[in-house]
Amino acid sequence: MTISAPHLLTPSGKPRARRFAIPFDGEAGPHNAITDVPGVAVGYKTLISGDGELNVGQGPVRTGVTAIIPRPVDKLDIPLFAGMFSQNGNGELTGSHIIEEIGAFNFPITITNTHSCGVTRDATLRWIHNVRPDVIDTAWGLPVAGETYDGFLNDINGHHVTAEHVFEALENAVEGPIEEGSVGGGTGMITCNFKAGSGTSSRIVRWQDQSFTLGAFVQSNFGQRRNLTIRGNRVGPDLVEPKLIEQSTRAEKGSIIAIIATDAPFLPHQLKRLARRIPLGIAMTGGYGYHSSGDIFLAFSTANAIGATAESGRLATADFIPDVDIDPFFDAIVQTVEEAILNSLVANEDMTGRDGNFVPALPKSWLEEHYG
Known part of the structure; x- marks a missing residue:
């Protein structure tokens, strides 16, 4: 079977997991990315500069910001049904309280480092005011902004992410294939003591005579190497080299933010159910939700535009897939x-x-030897 190029390589030519014949379940979308969901776009601003000893405010800098735009700009005024779930709340996802309250949100999502979360939230409001002043001139907004900690590699207290960087990430957002790895908010992130960061994937889910897309985006920054698992094989104990500096004494200061998008019609309580299944996918790779890990998740649907903007004085309607048929979507989440x-x-x-x-990458030679 021929595997499409975007499934094997990122746009810049970096290998993806399928490049090494790692087997996966389910049917991936054409780009195997969250951007397979129509209308969803992702943009990055990556900040890498300086080397050597830490000089707060000067660097070294290893950080950035990721922007996920859930609808085209001309439709950003239309709320999206959503649900969120916090497996371990040692982290931040702004806008989560109103999502819990009404089951909806609008505006772009940003993800960055822990000490820049407020900057990206506020800059999103400024950007919205610039591109869609009609949406916010007579209203207010509570954008979603998430974070994970990159202070092992980055001058996190130097506050290097600015509003202008957020604007760039938002303006550069694209549909189709997107970069992964040390880009955007994932630039300084670590998973199971290997270099990690931004990652994405998608699945096609068949229901009745229709096909729906479900996509995931993660900013991955969690776990201990001893727990690293690939497709059911606990490989961490075999991967003792190369070592992370201070690997034996460094406490985990990680987190994971995961965003799920789908064009399948679901109600808020169902999207919350989807978000609750995200930890099962994390556990498949060796993530156990340790004490200091902020594991916070959001799922949204691009369907039901009319239901999400119901007018006063009229009965509202919304389509939804019955709960009894939701299991294939749980599979797709994992x-x-x-x-x-x-x-x-x-x-x-x-x-x-x-x-x-120093943080090593997962050795490509080991992947070639064990998977091909």
Whole structure:
């Protein structure tokens, strides 16, 4: 069977997990990315500069911002049904309270480092005011912004992410194939003591005579090497080299933010159910939700535009797939999250950051030997 090029390589030519014949379940979308969901776009701004000893405010810098735009700009005023779930709340996802309250949100999602989360949230409001002033001139907004910690490699207290960087990520957002690895908010992230960061995947789900797409995007920054698992094989104990500097003493300071998008029609309580299955995909790779890990998840649907903007005084209607038929979408959640995490690891290279702290990439030679 011929595998499409976007399934094997990122746009810049970095390998993805399928490049090494790692087997996955389910049917991936044409680009195997969250952007397979029509209307969803992803943009990055990556900040890498400086080497050597940490000089707060000067660097070294290993960070950035990711922007996920859930609808085309001309439709950003239309809310999306959504549900969120916090497996372990040692982290931040702004806008989560109103999602819990009303089951909907609008505006782009940003993901960055822990100490820049407020910057990306506020910059999103400024961007919306610039591109769609009609949406916010007489209203208010609560954008979704998530974070994970990159202080092992990055001058996190230097606050290098600016509003202008957020604007760039939003303006550069594209549909179709997207980059993975050390890009955007994932630039300084680590998973199971290997270099990780941004990853994505998608699945086609058949229901009755229709086909729907479900896509996942992760900013992956969690776990201990001893737990790393690839397709059911606990490979971490065999991968003792190359070592992360201070690997034996470094406590986990990681997290994972995962965003699920689908064009399948679901109600908010169903999307919350989807979000609750994300930890199962993380567990497939060896993530156990440790104490200091902020594991926070959001699922949204691009369907039901009319239902989400119901007018006062009229009965509202919304389509939804029955709960009794939801299991194939649970399968897709586990499959896409697992693959997105592995893509974030595979599409990566060694990185040295502040104070010479070194994080190795998952060895490509080992992948070739064990998977092909």
